[in-house]
Amino acid sequence: MDRDVWHERLETSADSPSELFEHLQTRTDQGLEYYYLPDARHGLERGTVLVETTGAVVRGYPSVPRVLVLDPGVRNYFEGDRITIEEKLNGFNVRIADVDGTTAFTRSGYVCPYTTERARELLDPGEFFADHPEKMLCAELVGPENPYTVHDYDGVETNAFRVFDVRDRRTGRPLAPERRRKLCAEYGFEQPQTFGWHDTDEAAGAVRDAIETLDAEGREGVVMKSEDGQSLLKYTTEATHHAELAYAFSLPFEYGRDFLFSRLLREAFQTVEFEESPERRRERAHDLGESILLPMAGAIEAVADGETVGERHTVRGDPETVNALLEHLREFQLTIDVESDRRLDGERVVTFTKVSASTNDRIEHYLDGGIVDE
Amino acid sequence: MDRDVWHERLETSADSPSELFEHLQTRTDQGLEYYYLPDARHGLERGTVLVETTGAVVRGYPSVPRVLVLDPGVRNYFEGDRITIEEKLNGFNVRIADVDGTTAFTRSGYVCPYTTERARELLDPGEFFADHPEKMLCAELVGPENPYTVHDYDGVETNAFRVFDVRDRRTGRPLAPERRRKLCAEYGFEQPQTFGWHDTDEAAGAVRDAIETLDAEGREGVVMKSEDGQSLLKYTTEATHHAELAYAFSLPFEYGRDFLFSRLLREAFQTVEFEESPERRRERAHDLGESILLPMAGAIEAVADGETVGERHTVRGDPETVNALLEHLREFQLTIDVESDRRLDGERVVTFTKVSASTNDRIEHYLDGGIVDE
Numbered sequence: 001m002d003r004d005v006w007h008e009r010l011e012t013s014a015d016s017p018s019e020l021f022e023h024l025q026t027r028t029d030q031g032l033e034y035y036y037l038p039d040a041r042h043g044l045e046r047g048t049v050l051v052e053t054t055g056a057v058v059r060g061y062p063s064v065p066r067v068l069v070l071d072p073g074v075r076n077y078f079e080g081d082r083i084t085i086e087e088k089l090n091g092f093n094v095r096i097a098d099v100d101g102t103t104a105f106t107r108s109g110y111v112c113p114y115t116t117e118r119a120r121e122l123l124d125p126g127e128f129f130a131d132h133p134e135k136m137l138c139a140e141l142v143g144p145e146n147p148y149t150v151h152d153y154d155g156v157e158t159n160a161f162r163v164f165d166v167r168d169r170r171t172g173r174p175l176a177p178e179r180r181r182k183l184c185a186e187y188g189f190e191q192p193q194t195f196g197w198h199d200t201d202e203a204a205g206a207v208r209d210a211i212e213t214l215d216a217e218g219r220e221g222v223v224m225k226s227e228d229g230q231s232l233l234k235y236t237t238e239a240t241h242h243a244e245l246a247y248a249f250s251l252p253f254e255y256g257r258d259f260l261f262s263r264l265l266r267e268a269f270q271t272v273e274f275e276e277s278p279e280r281r282r283e284r285a286h287d288l289g290e291s292i293l294l295p296m297a298g299a300i301e302a303v304a305d306g307e308t309v310g311e312r313h314t315v316r317g318d319p320e321t322v323n324a325l326l327e328h329l330r331e332f333q334l335t336i337d338v339e340s341d342r343r344l345d346g347e348r349v350v351t352f353t354k355v356s357a358s359t360n361d362r363i364e365h366y367l368d369g370g371i372v373d374e
Numbered sequence: 375m376d377r378d379v380w381h382e383r384l385e386t387s388a389d390s391p392s393e394l395f396e397h398l399q400t401r402t403d404q405g406l407e408y409y410y411l412p413d414a415r416h417g418l419e420r421g422t423v424l425v426e427t428t429g430a431v432v433r434g435y436p437s438v439p440r441v442l443v444l445d446p447g448v449r450n451y452f453e454g455d456r457i458t459i460e461e462k463l464n465g466f467n468v469r470i471a472d473v474d475g476t477t478a479f480t481r482s483g484y485v486c487p488y489t490t491e492r493a494r495e496l497l498d499p500g501e502f503f504a505d506h507p508e509k510m511l512c513a514e515l516v517g518p519e520n521p522y523t524v525h526d527y528d529g530v531e532t533n534a535f536r537v538f539d540v541r542d543r544r545t546g547r548p549l550a551p552e553r554r555r556k557l558c559a560e561y562g563f564e565q566p567q568t569f570g571w572h573d574t575d576e577a578a579g580a581v582r583d584a585i586e587t588l589d590a591e592g593r594e595g596v597v598m599k600s601e602d603g604q605s606l607l608k609y610t611t612e613a614t615h616h617a618e619l620a621y622a623f624s625l626p627f628e629y630g631r632d633f634l635f636s637r638l639l640r641e642a643f644q645t646v647e648f649e650e651s652p653e654r655r656r657e658r659a660h661d662l663g664e665s666i667l668l669p670m671a672g673a674i675e676a677v678a679d680g681e682t683v684g685e686r687h688t689v690r691g692d693p694e695t696v697n698a699l700l701e702h703l704r705e706f707q708l709t710i711d712v713e714s715d716r717r718l719d720g721e722r723v724v725t726f727t728k729v730s731a732s733t734n735d736r737i738e739h740y741l742d743g744g745i746v747d748e
Contacts, residue, residue, distance in 0.1 A: 063747060065745040065746060065747050066745060066746045067740075067743055067744075067745055067746070068740040068744075068746060069740055069741055069742075069743055071743075072742065072743040073743035073744075073745070074743070075743070076742070076743040077743065077745060233745070249638075249642075252635075252638075252639065252642070257631030257632060257634070257635050258631060260631070260634075260635065261631050261634065262746070264623075264626075264666055264667075264670065265626065265670075265740075267667060267670075268623075268626070268667060268670035268671045268674055269674060269740060271667065271671050272671050272674045272675055272678065281667065281668065281671060282664065282668075284663075284667060285660070285663035285664040285666070285667040285668060286659070286660040286663050286664070287663065288663040288666060288667055289658075289659035289660050289661065289662040289663020289664065289666070290656065290659040290660070290663065292638060292659070292662060292663070292666075293638075293641060293642060293645065293655065293658060293659035293662055294655065294656075294659060296638065296639075296641075296642035297642050297645050297646050297655060300642055300643060300646045301646055304646065366441075366442040366443055366639075366643060367443055368443075368446065368450070369441055369443055369445075369446040369447035369448075369449070369450040369451065370441075370442075370447075371439040371440060371441055371447070371451060371607070372439060372440045372441070372442060372636070373437060373439050
């Protein structure tokens with residue numbers, strides 16, 4: 001399609017098509033030719049997609065800011081009178097749109113063959129897109145069987161979608177949360193649990209109550225939303241900080257230092273704001289220390305024992321989709337170690353490890369007596 | 375002095391004077407005009423000094439590499455048959471040379487007025503430099519009263535020097551450790567304790583024994599040295615890792631992420647190499663968690679209470695020297711809050727805080743509800 005047409009079709013601050021297109025990359029997946037935007041630019045979100053084949057725009061999902069202190073953070077951030085609190089799920093964030101058929105795009109703007117197939121199968125959104133062709137479903141793929149994240153939810157044996165947002169594909173504008181909940185219910189799409197509507201000035205306390213409930217269940221956290229759905233803010237549980245640290249430190253050379261530091265900061269501000277007793281704070285400190293040292297020592301011991309460390313995942317689907325997924329992962333320079341490859345109820349179930357090259361290499365280097373220059 | 379003469383006088387890999395001088399900075403302190411090298415370049419150590427006034431070269435102290443795993447780290451690193459193990463002290467590393475009088479240079483290559491005065495007073499190296507004008511004393515300024523580090527040693531009430539190396543100023547070449555110990559003893563210079571000489575192949579065990587002793591006393595660690603003193607390698611205690619983390623997390627926005635991560639790594643490799651029992655490892659993890667969370671929460675609470683956080687130091691000396699020191703610190707853009715300023719036994723004793731601007735600002739920002747963009 002002509003670049004001028006794209007430029008007009010997009011709500012972008014880029015002054016000219018060339019200013020925009022210098023940042024776009026091209027890909028072809030499953031016959032779909034598209035551009036995607038690797039980083040937020042010119043008023044467009046990271047992962048924004050332009051489908052060359054059909055002329056469709058699929059805007060990226062916006063980055064959701066966070067506060068470290070709920071009071072006054074929540075009150076200061078939102079302008080309206082009331083906000084709603086919804087659970088933030090720990091899964092894989094995708095946008096599902098009808099562009100030449102139902103297609104799932106990752107946060108970065110790639111077509112994911114696995115999530116696409118799962119979306120067609122589990123959400124069956126044909127009727128929805130027939131009625132609302134211009135909309136996209138923003139959903140979290142949760143459950144133990146997906147190629148990207150691993151978090152168990154009660155009642156989710158393999159995987160499932162939770163639709164947390166419905167947006168206009170071209171403009172990125174969201175439905176108001178109340179409208180969205182009704183619409184998703186009509187089409188039978190499951191959604192994250194809600195913790196209701198609250199006066200903005202008093203919402204910090206309600207968030208804290210929700211966080212306590214979620215923390216006790218080992219769940220991730222909440223997203224707060226304005227009445228129009230345009231303003232979003234997130235906050236997470238202690239359980240999540242520790243779990244994320246434990247995961248990151250099980251592969252200590254794969255995650256950036258900032259990833260680690262940011263979780264530590266969240267913990268410190270939380271224990272202060274929650275006015276934890278010295279005993280409670282010490283208990284949090286002990287859990288924190290365990291989530292750092294034990295997985296890291298475990299990774300070193302595994303490498304010392306000759307094992308290969310990495311992220312272990314199980315996926316399930318029709319054989320071609322699983323094939324397409326593994327190819328898709330390898331295309332991103334990932335080394336995939338397949339551990340088991342079975343058929344179950346007519347589906348192919350593959351357990352594999354994404355080999356964490358940096359962690360294996362660095363740990364081996366230091367175990368061999370490699371020096372650290374300081 | 376002519377640049378060609380400097381270039382000839384230095385043992386540098388720089389092909390021309392201009393190649394060398396593009397990296398050098400100039401300063402004047404206490405009447406001394408000099409060049410210093412902010413980063414290691416062309417075979418010269420960081421902090422190498424060229425004194426314009428007298429033509430003296432004072433080479434920088436080399437960066438000492440570290441191993442994370444003693445066995446086979448120590449064996450692989452050293453080429454000779456035996457090595458010596460000396461205590462590594464937690465203080466302030468300076469080089470003391472006779473360049474227009476006894477002068478102390480920091481690791482970075484600045485003249486430190488405070489350390490210079492302390493060196494003249496406490497080491498009184500006039501006789502040494504009369505006999506060995508071409509040598510420099512590489513020493514650690516230890517004790518609670520110094521403007522840079524704070525670590526208590528039994529028997530050191532204010533501050534003291536420990537000479538851990540004697541080198542040729544111009545070439546940077548060290549005396550052999552045995553020769554150095556004798557020479558320092560002759561002139562009455564105190565030195566770090568030694569853990570003796572060991573066969574290189576079996577030294578890892580001796581280091582581990584030394585580390586256990588030092589760890590129990592809350593001391594920093596060891597430096598291993600080859601017979602000629604040219605090869606150096608260091609290794610540190612659990613107590614030090616935790617103390618450094620606690621210090622860094624008491625000012626969480628002043629220290630780089632790499633500083634924090636590197637200490638965590640040392641812990642993980644150490645618990646693995648020392649084959650700690652699950653209980654012992656868990657105890658280490660708990661201490662580690664406390665050294666992260668408690669000081670960080672403390673800093674947040676202090677800022678929330680309206681306090682200003684920073685590094686607190688006490689210094690002691692003649693009034694002009696203390697003045698020169700405070701000016702020297704302010705010149706490096708540090709904000710100095712003087713807490714007390716007294717006379718004791720004819721000396722001026724000042725307690726001050728180097729205000730940690732980033733930590734105060736960032737904590738205030740988040741306490742005010744500032745958002746984190748992710």
